[in-house]
Amino acid sequence: MTASRRTWLRGLAAAGAAALVSACDRIAGDPAVRAGLRGAERLNLGLHRVLFDRRTLAREYPDSAISPDFRANGSIDPADPAYRALAAGGFADYRLVVDGLVERPLSLDLAALRALPSRSQVTRHDCVEGWSAIARWTGARLAPVLDQAGLKPEARFLVFHCFDTLDPEAGEDGRYYESIDLVDALHPQTLLAYEMNGAPLSVAHGAPVRLRVERQLGYKHAKYIRRIEAVADYSHISGGKGGFWEDRGYEWYAGS
Numbered sequence: 666m667t668a669s670r671r672t673w674l675r676g677l678a679a680a681g682a683a684a685l686v687s688a689c690d691r692i693a694g695d696p697a698v699r700a701g702l703r704g705a706e707r708l709n710l711g712l713h714r715v716l717f718d719r720r721t722l723a724r725e726y727p728d729s730a731i732s733p734d735f736r737a738n739g740s741i742d743p744a745d746p747a748y749r750a751l752a753a754g755g756f757a758d759y760r761l762v763v764d765g766l767v768e769r770p771l772s773l774d775l776a777a778l779r780a781l782p783s784r785s786q787v788t789r790h791d792c793v794e795g796w797s798a799i800a801r802w803t804g805a806r807l808a809p810v811l812d813q814a815g816l817k818p819e820a821r822f823l824v825f826h827c828f829d830t831l832d833p834e835a836g837e838d839g840r841y842y843e844s845i846d847l848v849d850a851l852h853p854q855t856l857l858a859y860e861m862n863g864a865p866l867s868v869a870h871g872a873p874v875r876l877r878v879e880r881q882l883g884y885k886h887a888k889y890i891r892r893i894e895a896v897a898d899y900s901h902i903s904g905g906k907g908g909f910w911e912d913r914g915y916e917w918y919a920g921s
């Protein structure tokens with residue numbers, strides 16, 4: 666069994682324990698259970714759903730379904746000086762840092778990222794603002810990157826720190842960031858995408874690297890990734906809710 670698979674199973678076990686607690690709460694209020702009917706079977710079904718549904722693949726589409734016009738949203742042209750300098754140099758000096766609760770911190774340039782195990786997938790992006798679009802995304806699978814870094818046992822979430830400031834009035838807290846748990850991190854469709862529709866990612870869509878986490882809504886798909894930090898908990902980061910939009914009221918878990 667690979668390290669990432671072990672970590673994934675650990676994440677699933679944690680998700681399972683949480684599911685068990687909430688399933689128990691639900692079941693306690695279920696009239697059928699109060700009547701003493703088939704409680705164990707219902708409990709198993711609830712647990713089974715939570716444990717296995719999150720591992721299934723998001724739907725993939727044929728190339729013919731690719732949207733001719735995939736709109737860009739949120740930051741589309743970051744003004745942050747560090748980002749501008751990298752973009753001006755064609756991202757030759759870009760390094761993706763992977764650190765925090767890892768055994769071997771990484772600093773990957775784009776060539777190193779492109780040399781890692783990759784995947785290409787045509788998926789639908791759903792923004793909470795009420796629009797969807799389909800594109801082909803190609804990138805390094807996140808799981809092998811994490812294998813290379815070696816997650817420490819205390820690591821439970823990954824925080825994606827971005828280059829862009831979406832709310833300049835909020836100072837440092839206006840910087841975009843996101844976080845996901847290890848179930849999503851190790852999902853086979855979770856990518857550090859560097860191509861969209863067969864071309865290098867444009868600035869509008871998150872150049873040079875953005876997250877694709879296909880079971881989640883649009884705002885979880887962090888663009889302009891600067892650093893991936895493995896953490897035990899994210900409450901000390903920025904507004905403490907695990908993401909730029911989460912700090913402003915959106916749900917942390919935006920999965921389907």
Ligand SMILES: Nc1nc2c(c(=O)[nH]1)N[C@H]1C(S)=C(S)[C@@H](COP(=O)(O)O)O[C@H]1N2
Pocket residue numbers: 735736737738739740791792793827828829831841842869870871883884885886887888889
């Ligand atoms: N760094 C960063 N990532 C981000 C955003 C952003 O403003 N900054 N917007 C989010 C939202 S709400 C959506 S819908 C998608 C938009 O991705 P797109 O520009 O490729 O359509 O990126 C997400 N990731």
Ligand SMILES: [Mo]
Pocket residue numbers: 738791792793794883884
């Ligand atoms: Mo969005």
